[in-house]
Amino acid sequence: MKKLFRLAPLAAAIAVAPVMAQTNDETVSRMQQQLDSMQQQLNSVKDERVRFNGFFSTGFARASNDAGFDGVTDESSVADQSLLALQGTFDVTDKSQAVLQLVGRGAEDWDPVVEWAYLSHRPTNDLQLRAGKMRLPFFMYSDSLEVGYAQTWARPPAAVYDPVAIQSYVGADATHTFNFNGSSLTTQVFTGFTEEEGNISEVKLRNTAGLTLSWTDYVWTVRGIAATAEISINATRLAAIAEANDLQLVDGQAILADEERGNFFGLGLGYDNGTWQVISEVTRAEVDGKFADTDSAYVSVARRFGTLTPYAVVGWIESQDNEERAGAFLAQGPTGIMPAVPESVLNTRRDEYSVGVRWDITPGVAIKADVTHVRGFEGSAGGLNPAFILANDDDTTNVYTLKLDSAF
Amino acid sequence: MKKYSLILLASMLVSPLALAEVVVIGHPGGPDSITSNQVRDIYLNRSQQLPDGQKVRPFELPEGAPARSEFHEKVTGRNDAQLKSFWSQQVFTGRGQPPQEQGNTGAMKASVASTPGSIGYLDASEVDDSVKVILTP
Numbered sequence: 001m002k003k004l005f006r007l008a009p010l011a012a013a014i015a016v017a018p019v020m021a022q023t024n025d026e027t028v029s030r031m032q033q034q035l036d037s038m039q040q041q042l043n044s045v046k047d048e049r050v051r052f053n054g055f056f057s058t059g060f061a062r063a064s065n066d067a068g069f070d071g072v073t074d075e076s077s078v079a080d081q082s083l084l085a086l087q088g089t090f091d092v093t094d095k096s097q098a099v100l101q102l103v104g105r106g107a108e109d110w111d112p113v114v115e116w117a118y119l120s121h122r123p124t125n126d127l128q129l130r131a132g133k134m135r136l137p138f139f140m141y142s143d144s145l146e147v148g149y150a151q152t153w154a155r156p157p158a159a160v161y162d163p164v165a166i167q168s169y170v171g172a173d174a175t176h177t178f179n180f181n182g183s184s185l186t187t188q189v190f191t192g193f194t195e196e197e198g199n200i201s202e203v204k205l206r207n208t209a210g211l212t213l214s215w216t217d218y219v220w221t222v223r224g225i226a227a228t229a230e231i232s233i234n235a236t237r238l239a240a241i242a243e244a245n246d247l248q249l250v251d252g253q254a255i256l257a258d259e260e261r262g263n264f265f266g267l268g269l270g271y272d273n274g275t276w277q278v279i280s281e282v283t284r285a286e287v288d289g290k291f292a293d294t295d296s297a298y299v300s301v302a303r304r305f306g307t308l309t310p311y312a313v314v315g316w317i318e319s320q321d322n323e324e325r326a327g328a329f330l331a332q333g334p335t336g337i338m339p340a341v342p343e344s345v346l347n348t349r350r351d352e353y354s355v356g357v358r359w360d361i362t363p364g365v366a367i368k369a370d371v372t373h374v375r376g377f378e379g380s381a382g383g384l385n386p387a388f389i390l391a392n393d394d395d396t397t398n399v400y401t402l403k404l405d406s407a408f
Numbered sequence: 409m410k411k412y413s414l415i416l417l418a419s420m421l422v423s424p425l426a427l428a429e430v431v432v433i434g435h436p437g438g439p440d441s442i443t444s445n446q447v448r449d450i451y452l453n454r455s456q457q458l459p460d461g462q463k464v465r466p467f468e469l470p471e472g473a474p475a476r477s478e479f480h481e482k483v484t485g486r487n488d489a490q491l492k493s494f495w496s497q498q499v500f501t502g503r504g505q506p507p508q509e510q511g512n513t514g515a516m517k518a519s520v521a522s523t524p525g526s527i528g529y530l531d532a533s534e535v536d537d538s539v540k541v542i543l544t545p
Contacts, residue, residue: 218452
């Protein structure tokens with residue numbers, strides 16, 4: 001009896017064994033699944049929901065005189081060429097993120113300014129929607145205008161990049177990318193408004209709307225843009241120059257545009273096969289009223305020799321509506337209202353020639369040296385400092401730049 | 409004739425060593441093959457998905473890793489400085505982030521093996537069956 005009792009559990013154990021084995025299999029596979037899912041959770045924690053990047057530039061630029069090409073004079077300082085930017089990218093969900101970029105510029109006492117602040121959402125693989133503060137996509141390099149490290153040049157060609165004083169807007173855009181076999185077509189529509197105070201003027205854009213189309217096969221790039229806005233421009237520098245000469249402009253004289261229609265058109269072409277880089281952009285900016293309508297263009301050729309990339313750029317800008325500025329800005333004189341500054345001070349014409357070299361010291365750091373020669377004002381202020389150009393005989397200016405750009 | 413076959417034999421023996429070859433690997437649950445252009449598009453931020461429609465998670469080896477230089481030479485045609493410049497443009501225009509870097513080839517293999525939708529690259533000699541080879545560029 002005793003023996004039977006002792007045997008019974010054994011028998012039961014033997015009988016149960018196959019069932020146990022099955023349960024063990026199930027347990028193992030269940031544990032395997034749990035392990036897999038834990039590993040996935042671990043991986044998604046590793047996914048870095050927040051990322052920080054930054055870029056930094058510093059350098060020195062000096063001009064042969066005070067013509068003020070790109071703000072450079074014959075006593076420019078290191079601070080003017082320096083900036084530091086920090087960017088945070090926060091993944092809100094798998095398809096949405098928030099981007100914030102702060103830029104501190106040496107020329108502005110390093111006060112941090114929000115350059116980008118937007119939410120983006122990708123409902124599908126091909127479509128991106130953004131809303132917030134972003135760059136106006138006027139040019140091929142608008143988006144990375146200040147990221148010197150991402151450019152070959154010491155500075156973007158000023159003939160094309162400088163006449164448009166405003167860089168950012170608050171609004172929304174939608175970008176759709178259509179991938180062909182080996183090439184892609186990107187369509188972007190944007191709308192919004194902006195209000196910026198620069199050294200030269202205060203500019204307001206209302207009801208901005210634009211379209212960009214960009215096709216690339218990753219060697220060739222063709223890009224087109226058309227945009228329109230209601231523009232208000234207050235020429236604060238013009239008023240300041242008049243004031244410096246003891247002339248008080250009559251109220252409203254410095255308002256070059258008051259909600260006038262403004263249009264912008266641009267065509268860009270790029271070629272980059274890894275060794276040769278050729279870029280060209282042609283742009284037209286037109287605003288009803290006294291403000292100068294300008295056509296601009298540049299061609300840039302660069303060739304990579306390992307870590308060294310020499311480049312040459314030719315640029316041109318010319319105002320197209322000089323006949324509309326035959327009059328003068330009126331000022332309050334001692335004997336009453338008198339013509340003070342000819343409107344032709346806004347006429348613009350100049351040619352730019354740059355040669356330079358980019359040296360990639362190490363991935364993440366590049367040094368650039370650049371010499372730019374500017375001439376061909378033909379009696380205009382050349383889009384530079386009119387107080388200097390029109391008062392001096394100098395009809396050229398040379399700008400020497402040494403710059404360090406880094407991204408991290 | 410005999411001499412030629414000996415050379416052939418010798419070259420067959422030597423080739424696995426001399427031509428250490430980089431291969432593109434994927435998570436076992438991903439597609440079985442991918443084209444070189446698709447891999448290039450993923451590593452240059454032009455595409456966010458695998459051929460089967462899954463969201464892709466590309467991994468990269470650190471600068472200086474031999475397999476990294478070979479991979480980029482064959483697939484994207486860009487060197488480290490060009491990649492850095494390219495990604496700085498993408499990052500600071502909000503278009504994307506570079507592939508996550510894995511510290512070494514072991515971490516690369518482990519991450520691809522455990523991350524659904526992932527792809528990476530390794531020297532062929534370091535591949536085992538925890539991942540699958542989806543392209544030999």
